[in-house]
Amino acid sequence: MRPVDLSAAVTRRLMRKEARGDLPLLACLAVVVLALTALCAWAPAFAGGQEDRALRQRVDATASGAPLISVSTTPEVFGTVPPAVHMATLLGSGTTLTEQFGGPGARHVTIAGGSYDYNAASLVSPRPPGPADTRTELAVSHLPAARAHLRYVSGHAPADHTPLGTPPQIGLSQATARALGVRAGSLLTLEFAKTLGVQSAPPRAHLLVSGLYRTTAAADGFWSGQETLDQPSRYPAEHSAGTVLSVRGLVGLDAADLLAGAGVGGPRVTWQVRADLSGAALAEAHALTGPLSHYSADLSAALCQGSDPITGDLSCHIGGQATGPLLVTDSLSPLLAAFTAQDQQARGLATFAVDAVAAVALATVTVAVRLLLRRRQAHLRLQRARGASTARLVLLRCAVAWPVVLIAALLGWAAGGTLAPTGTSGSPRPATAALTAAVVALTVPLMTWLAVREPRRAGRLRRSRRNLAAGRRVVLELTVLVTTAAGVVALRSQGPDGILGAVPVLVALTVVLVLLRIYPLVLRLVLRRTRRGRGAVGFVGAARAAHDAPATGLALFVLVLTLGTAVFGGLVHRTIDDGLATGAAWTTGADASATVAGTVPSAPGAVPGTRTALQHLYSLDLAGQTDGAVIPQVAVITVDPRQLAAVAPQSPLAAALRSRAAAPTGPRAGTNAPLPSFLSPDLRARERTGGLTATVVPDGQRPVNLVFEPVGTLTAAELRDPLLGPVTAQLAPGTPVLVTTAAAGQPIPPQPSGSTVLLLKSDGPGTAEPAALRSAAARALGPSARIRVRAETLRALRTDGLTQGIGTIYTVSSILAALSGLLALVLELTLTSHERSRTTSFLRTLGLGAKEAGALHFLQLLPLAVASAVGGTLLGLLEPRLMAATLDLQQFTGGPGQPALRTDYALTVALVAGVTALILAAAVTESVLARRRGLGAVLRLP
Structure with missing residues (x-):
């Protein structure tokens, strides 16, 4: 027969019994751990999605006016006899350029199209009518993207494959045709610049006007920088009196082939490289940053060898066509650098809220463990008296609490991972979740050890010991003050980061320490006045509140930090919202x-x-x-x-x-x-x-x-x-x-x-409708005008990913901090209700009535409500002023300058009223419970 381990059986039975008794408080720990680990899994992915959306918005806005990445070169047309270039083959070889992207960024770039432009040539004939000009210059471009933004009102678009024996075709705007005095079917004679070392005289070529077009309004900003395709311009001649008439026209694909046969040098060919940032945009853009930094060198190394024998320039080959050096224009990297600065500011603002939630949650855990140990204080003393060691009692508490923490952490991680969006630049933080669960788990043995450790020998409390305790408190407070001051200075000098984001928590702790020093003094002044009164309720209530002030420090800290974070979040949201209206008005100037x-x-x-x-x-x-x-x-x-x-x-x-x-x-x-x-x-x-x-x-x-x-x-x-x-x-x-x-x-x-x-x-x-305003603006300045409507601009600013992300983070963090703070407050009031009930019980045995007992509960908690409201409001208003140098909110609002900080007073009043009502509701609850307690229960209350 196997021996039975009675000690182990007793321990397991004791653990089960204590677990059932501690179930409410263990559930509180589980809820806190579950919420924190779920946030570690969900919040980074959600924030990454907001960052991706914000970056795509900026990329789309910039790309509507000009390509973000482009590669340009000039083909060598004089390498053959007669001179030739096959533009269709050259423009179709754009994939050769994207093959040189290295690393994972290669799959995110494609060729969006190609175009070419000639330098302005002199118009020999016909001579334009109207004011006498020194000369007329005509720039020739092949721009396929323009076809979707114009309509031919006479003739047709220039052909990409010109009929044999006819000159290349060109399309002109109606305004350009009037300035030149031509129409569809007219023949233009142009004199192009000669190629040094090859030609002794400028070559001439003929272009046939195939049709006249009229531009259409484009909401995507296409005409920004392309105004010369619609309107001619005049400017003073550089080396002679008079003016120069400058115009521009569109040609077909093979116009360069025909002009090369006439001895005209190669045009400037440009390929637009499109960055596909449809998924995890921020991560994809960062993956492109490295290859883009050396993209030009990689292209030259792969496609260029030696130098051109005529010009001496580097000679490259694309699609079998000899070209000059390749020039890469990168607008994505500066855009990403600017966005990174904005994103860092947004993350810094989010850090304040996240750290505040973490601090409130840790305070809630501390209060829950304190209450759990208070409820088990008699059992712990009995077990200690029966010979249980400190280590055994600590392990027993851990054996009860740790499985709950572990299961809650796993469930929270699973729930957060399920709710988290996929395919974003953010990823869950398992290390942070594990650290959070570990901190909660280690709080249990630490506080258990402090509660059950071997007490010191009882002795008379001497004045020196009291002075030593007071000195320790002063040193602790000075340490907090110095640390807070150093943190604020560091935060103002270098901006927020993962560590300095906890400075608001230190500021909140400083405010609480100041309140704990001040409001007992205020209560003593109240005591002097109530001592002279007739009733004892006011005096006893003020005395109990002054006596319990140090014990309610943790509850005061939770309330001040929660209220201060909410007020700070409301200030940031109100400031950004008002700043968005100012930024939209500044961008558009009027409606x-x-x-x-x-x-x-x-x-x-x-x-x-x-x-x-x-x-x-x-x-x-x-x-x-x-x-x-x-x-x-x-x-x-x-x-x-x-x-x-x-x-x-x-x-x-x-x-x-x-x-x-x-x-x-x-x-x-x-x-x-x-x-x-x-x-x-x-x-x-x-x-x-x-x-x-x-x-x-x-x-x-x-x-x-x-x-x-x-x-x-x-x-x-x-x-x-x-x-x-x-x-x-x-x-x-x-x-x-x-x-x-x-x-x-x-x-x-x-x-x-x-x-x-x-x-x-x-x-x-x-x-006032945006469509009506756009139509009126286009009628006034033409379809090539860049039109901005204030309502549309404001809507775009408010739907920006970073702006909405900050609002969402502060809203979620304020709600979580409020819920956690409410839980901590309930637990703290439950923890300290014993002393208040004991005082009320003694007074009731002396004849105190029920109404007076309710007033006593009210007066005992009223200083906590007032101190919390004052401290939280002060913290919410003080923090932005202390960190004004780091709150660069202009990056989110636009406008000519930093938006003025604006406090949301309606929200502040509502929050203060809510906190005050919450504490007073607790007083009413305690009063109701005290009324239901019979006289026998009152007499038996220890």
Whole structure:
């Protein structure tokens, strides 16, 4: 017969009994561990998906105006006799270029198409009508992507395969055809630049106008940078008097083949490389960063050998065609670098919320274990008296709690992994989940050991020991204060990271320590007044609250941190939301804006249902009126103050211009009449003589001297006026700005480097729709204008992945922190309710009534509610100010500057009211339970 191990059987029976008794508190531990491990599995994947969406939004917005990655080269047409190039074969060999991508990034790049462009050639015949020009230049391009954004109103598109014996065909816009005086069927004679070392005279070629087209409005920004395909431009000749008429046309695929046969050198061929970021966009983009950094060198090493015998340049071969060196243009890497900075800021903001949730959860675990040990205090003393060792008691507690923690961790990880989105750049964090479960699991033996360790010999508490305890408290508080100060300084200097993200927790701890020092003093002052009163309820309640203040420190910390995190999150959300409206207004300038390259010489016709204001941007070299000191490249903005005031009646810029920049008298501003002007502060600092001048040469006229008379300096509010947003967005940082009246624009000739901005404000509900505003802007400045509508811009900013991700993280973390804080508060009040019930029981035996007992419960918890509300609000308002240098919220909002921090006072009041009501509800609950307790139970209460 096998012997029975009675000790083991007793231990197992004891474990089962204690597990059943501790089931509620073990369930609390399980819920906390399950929630934290589920977050470790779900949150990184969700955040990665938001980052991917935000990056794709930026890539799509940038790619709509220009390709992110392109490879260009010039084919060598003089390597054969006669000169030849087979453009269809060359453009079709783009896959050769993507084969040179190394690593996993190769599968994410494809060739989106190819095009070619010739340098501007001189138009020999026919001679354009209208104003006499020194010469006419025609640029020839093959751009297949343009076909979807234009419509031929006469003739047809140029053929990709020209009929035998006919010249290559070209398509022109209606405006270009009018400027050249040609129509469909006309023959153009062009003189191209000669190739050095090969030709002694410039070659000539003929092009047949196959048709005339009209551009259509494109919402994808295609016409940005392609305006010359629609509108001709004129600019002053460099080495002679007069102007140059510059136009551009579209040719078919084989036009380069025919021009090569006529002796014209090879065009600039460009392949657009598309990055497919449809899945885990951020991870895929980072995988492309490395290959892109040495992509040009890899292409040269694989496709180029030796040098061209004629030009001496590096000789390359693509699809059997000899070409010049390959040039890689990479706009993806700078975009990714800028996005990474924004993403780091977003992660830093998220770290504050995540660390706060972790701190509240740890406090909840601590309170739960304390309550569990308090409930088992009598059993632990009995087991200790019967000879149980400290180690055995600790292991017994661990044997009960650790399986619950392990099962909860596994279930939470499985649940989080199931809910987590797949295919994102974020991945679950098993190490973080394991660390979280380990911290919770180790809290149990640590606190059990502190509760059951061998007590010191009982003795009289001497004054020296009390002084030693007080000294230790002072040292601890000073350590926390110094650590918090150092953390805040480090956070302000280098920004948030994984470690410094815990600084708000330290700030919360500091606030709690200050409150624990202050509010007992306040309660003592209250005691002095209540001691003189008639009733004992107020005095006893204040005395018990002062006595229990150190014991409620953990509950105070949880409440302050939870409330402070929620207030901080509301501040961030309110600041970003208000900043988005400001950023959208700055981007568009008004309800909508339209921008075209070059300066449109006259204002557009009236747009029904809208008010408009026209702004012109010029780049002029100004000189001091007296000393002649030259200030180069000044951005001169001409506006009509009355139009601006009609578009934006509350605008500070419009008000300043109307009051101090009245239009000069006289028929024209070109008669040396001073032009009232506002200067930017940097230009004002360089202007020392009281005025600035500029010399311009209008078309076919004598030079005109413009005199700009400074009447004011642009203030910060005027420089940040949304009316200037679409104009100043085109300027490099630090460019001096001068704002003057529209009269200055009359003698200034059109500049290809300038721009025209039309601001539109709707007058009625029917014209406020984005489609109506787009239509009005296109009618005013043509379909090639880049149109922005404020409602669409604001919607795009609010749906940005990073912005929504921050809002979601703070919402989720605030909810979790509130739930965990509620659990911790309930447990803490349960833990300390014994002393309050004991006091109430004694007073009830002395004749205290039920109403007075309820008031006593209320008064004992009221200081905790007040301290929590004050501390949490103070923390939520103090943290952003301490970390203002690291809160770069402009990256999420746009706009001219950092958005002002705006507290969500409605949310703050609601949170304070909720916390106060929660604590008072606990007092009501305790009072109700005390009323139901009979007198016998009261007398037996230990």
